[in-house]
Amino acid sequence: MNTFLLMCWEFFKTGLFAVGGGLATIPFLKEMSIKYGWFTLDRLTTMIAVAESTPGPVGINMATYVGYEMFGIPGAVCATLSLITPSIIVILIISRILDAFRESKTVKAVFDGFRPAVVGFILAAVLSIYQTAMLNSTGTFPAQFVEMINWKAVVLYAGLLALYLKKDKLHPLVIICLAAAAGALFSF
Amino acid sequence: MKVLWDLYSAWFRMGLFTFGGGYAMLPMIQKEVINKYHWATEDEVMDYYAIGQCTPGIIAVNTATFIGRKVKGDIGGIVATLGVISPSLVIITLIAGLITNFSDLDIVRHALKGIQVAVCVLMFVSVRSLFRKGVKNKLDFAVFVIAWVLAQFTGISTVFLVIAAGIAGYVRMRIQEGRA
Numbered sequence: 001m002n003t004f005l006l007m008c009w010e011f012f013k014t015g016l017f018a019v020g021g022g023l024a025t026i027p028f029l030k031e032m033s034i035k036y037g038w039f040t041l042d043r044l045t046t047m048i049a050v051a052e053s054t055p056g057p058v059g060i061n062m063a064t065y066v067g068y069e070m071f072g073i074p075g076a077v078c079a080t081l082s083l084i085t086p087s088i089i090v091i092l093i094i095s096r097i098l099d100a101f102r103e104s105k106t107v108k109a110v111f112d113g114f115r116p117a118v119v120g121f122i123l124a125a126v127l128s129i130y131q132t133a134m135l136n137s138t139g140t141f142p143a144q145f146v147e148m149i150n151w152k153a154v155v156l157y158a159g160l161l162a163l164y165l166k167k168d169k170l171h172p173l174v175i176i177c178l179a180a181a182a183g184a185l186f187s188f
Numbered sequence: 189m190k191v192l193w194d195l196y197s198a199w200f201r202m203g204l205f206t207f208g209g210g211y212a213m214l215p216m217i218q219k220e221v222i223n224k225y226h227w228a229t230e231d232e233v234m235d236y237y238a239i240g241q242c243t244p245g246i247i248a249v250n251t252a253t254f255i256g257r258k259v260k261g262d263i264g265g266i267v268a269t270l271g272v273i274s275p276s277l278v279i280i281t282l283i284a285g286l287i288t289n290f291s292d293l294d295i296v297r298h299a300l301k302g303i304q305v306a307v308c309v310l311m312f313v314s315v316r317s318l319f320r321k322g323v324k325n326k327l328d329f330a331v332f333v334i335a336w337v338l339a340q341f342t343g344i345s346t347v348f349l350v351i352a353a354g355i356a357g358y359v360r361m362r363i364q365e366g367r368a
Contacts, residue, residue, distance in 0.1 A: 113357020183302020
């Protein structure tokens with residue numbers, strides 16, 4: 001099989017078996033690096049860093065980057081489309097099944113159970129973001145907790161939160177742009 | 189056609205303004221999908237996230253497919269999904285082609301540190317709103333705390349946690365039926 005088709009096939013498999021979001025694709029990308037030598041693990045680390053620091057879902061960004069590095073723009077487009085095809089198919093099928101059982105009391109009860117758990121997962125993800133954003137990575141917890149706090153970030157956080165709570169019509173993008181400018185100006 | 193264009197452009201914006209993974213997209217989803225276009229309710233978005241945890245693929249993509257399909261059938265699902273991936277294709281291709289040392293640039297690193305703080309602010313407000321809608325009674329609160337602790341401090345796959353939460357919801361219904 002030629003490498004282009006093989007790359008598409010590998011991304012299709014990743015899309016089919018990586019359960020749990022974008023970061024779940026990383027082990028699959030590592031395997032591609034080791035099995036085929038398409039890119040080095042070092043290069044992959046750079047690609048993950050770029051994928052996390054640019055807009056868009058991290059998993060999509062990584063597929064696009066790997067595809068681009070291998071085959072230019074056609075590679076970027078095909079790797080990404082291969083990655084998302086399985087999940088589109090799976091979700092369209094699940095939607096159809098859910099439609100059929102929409103009025104089922106059992107399905108409703110199960111979803112009522114899901115929701116508080118989802119809030120819990122999101123809280124866990126958010127607290128991890130807080131940790132990276134507000135704490136310096138050096139120092140041991142809890143002995144040096146106060147020294148670990150990134151005060152610039154805390155001040156910015158308090159200011160932006162006050163602004164966002166006060167003006168609830170404000171677009172999230174405004175907060176993102178203000179924060180990016182503050183970060184660049186004051187060397188966060 | 190108008191609806192398809194709305195789906196494409198709204199999901200394009202959501203892809204463009206999201207930094208991080210699927211959860212970080214939540215503030216944008218609340219703004220565009222729930223408040224602006226009324227394509228789905230907060231409850232439905234949470235349901236899609238729960239299913240997205242247990243199904244293959246990227247959560248942002250799964251959510252786009254779900255909501256697109258709900259609005260305009262299978263074609264709507266595909267169009268919304270293409271919308272959410274389009275910004276990545278453009279931006280990554282530009283960066284990979286032009287600025288190879290992108291994530292090493294000082295200004296980029298500093299701006300990103302700032303953006304992380306913004307994500308914290310936006311997510312605080314989003315989670316507060318989800319909590320008010322999704323956690324309504326004692327059992328909900330217990331499931332919320334257990335799910336949070338296990339997701340935060342253990343490596344247990346969220347797939348199992350979602351299934352367990354679903355079972356808890358089912359058992360509660362049976363118990364309530366038993367009492368009735």
